[in-house]
Amino acid sequence: MAPYPRSPSLQKLRKLLLSLCAFTLLLLASSCEEISKTKEIKLAHSLEVSHPVHQAMLYMAEKLKEKSGGELAIKLYPNSQLGSEREAVELLQIGSLGMTKVSAATMESFSPNFKVLSLPYIFRDKAHYYDVLEGEIGRELLTEGEQYWLRGLTYYDAGSRSFYTANKPINTPDDLKGLKIRVQASNTAIQMVNAFGGAATPISTGEIYTALQQGVVDGAENNPPTFYLARHYEVARHYALNEHTMVPDILLISTKVWEKLTPQEQQWLQEAAEESAVVQQKLWQEAEEEALREVIKAGVEVTYPDKAPFAEKVEPLYESYKNEPEVYVLLKRIQAAGKDKPEQPAPLTTK
Numbered sequence: 001m002a003p004y005p006r007s008p009s010l011q012k013l014r015k016l017l018l019s020l021c022a023f024t025l026l027l028l029a030s031s032c033e034e035i036s037k038t039k040e041i042k043l044a045h046s047l048e049v050s051h052p053v054h055q056a057m058l059y060m061a062e063k064l065k066e067k068s069g070g071e072l073a074i075k076l077y078p079n080s081q082l083g084s085e086r087e088a089v090e091l092l093q094i095g096s097l098g099m100t101k102v103s104a105a106t107m108e109s110f111s112p113n114f115k116v117l118s119l120p121y122i123f124r125d126k127a128h129y130y131d132v133l134e135g136e137i138g139r140e141l142l143t144e145g146e147q148y149w150l151r152g153l154t155y156y157d158a159g160s161r162s163f164y165t166a167n168k169p170i171n172t173p174d175d176l177k178g179l180k181i182r183v184q185a186s187n188t189a190i191q192m193v194n195a196f197g198g199a200a201t202p203i204s205t206g207e208i209y210t211a212l213q214q215g216v217v218d219g220a221e222n223n224p225p226t227f228y229l230a231r232h233y234e235v236a237r238h239y240a241l242n243e244h245t246m247v248p249d250i251l252l253i254s255t256k257v258w259e260k261l262t263p264q265e266q267q268w269l270q271e272a273a274e275e276s277a278v279v280q281q282k283l284w285q286e287a288e289e290e291a292l293r294e295v296i297k298a299g300v301e302v303t304y305p306d307k308a309p310f311a312e313k314v315e316p317l318y319e320s321y322k323n324e325p326e327v328y329v330l331l332k333r334i335q336a337a338g339k340d341k342p343e344q345p346a347p348l349t350t351k
Helices: 008-036 052-068 085-094 112-118 126-133 136-148 187-196 205-213 224-229 263-297 308-323 325-336
Strands: 039-044 072-077 099-103 150-156 161-165 180-183 199-202 219-222 238-245 249-254 301-303
Touching (some): 052 072, 085 099, 085 150, 112 325, 126 136, 180 205, 187 199, 187 238, 187 308, 205 219, 224 263, 249 263, 308 325
Parallel strands (some): 039 072, 039 099, 180 199, 238 301
């Protein structure tokens, strides 16, 4: 049987469809090429989107886009979407995540010398705190984590940590005796609370509210914005601003991701990170003031206990680090830093 003749109109239609398909493929290829020009870095953290650190990260992402002309981008995953703070750091180490924000207290489990930043009353005041972090010591610590596949880009202000409790105010260290106090997974924080006379109880951030509500712990310790934004003030009605530690947050990048960037891209990212830290400092101060206003308005008893008895209780901790020479040397360098400058009053100790 002779083949069925093809209609000229069908042949034209077939050619037209083939042309359209080819044109579409070219467009897709062009689009993919444009998309591939943008390197995207995933940044995960455990904070609320209203937190000043998250707002600073948004600023950083915009600055990076501007500096790189769209060649580099940061995609944010807040609210522990990709895991806890510790889990995020572990993802950085294997290169599955690009960046995260971590407390120096958590960081000490990965890079031991960071524990010096968690020591109670190691900083005399806010000016001393910034002198250390923005100076030689701070820069050394940021790069020290590279041997653990973690590079620090900058520090974010996390304010001063103080005690809040459910059923009784804390006016002296003796008031902590017998109380179970939630702390971060930090040996330094555990030793500190135990030195005060409390019973340190490590619990993850997301479980603090329920632990306070159900009496698993009697109290916790954190900065005013976190106390307010995490709504812990609903279950802890006494907040004593003894300001025992000033533990900074650290913006980290995986060395596996950092090393894939060109020197120019590294410079863009470093500049954007440092500029975001300046913005964050201002946002943080505003957030502290707002947090204290709001929790007082909500009926929380905010007190300002004498810090001297608390500081005396933890002095022996300093000498216990003599068996860790690197940490002890850092401790002494921090204590000596800025001694020639006049002390500045801490912002939260003014009623």
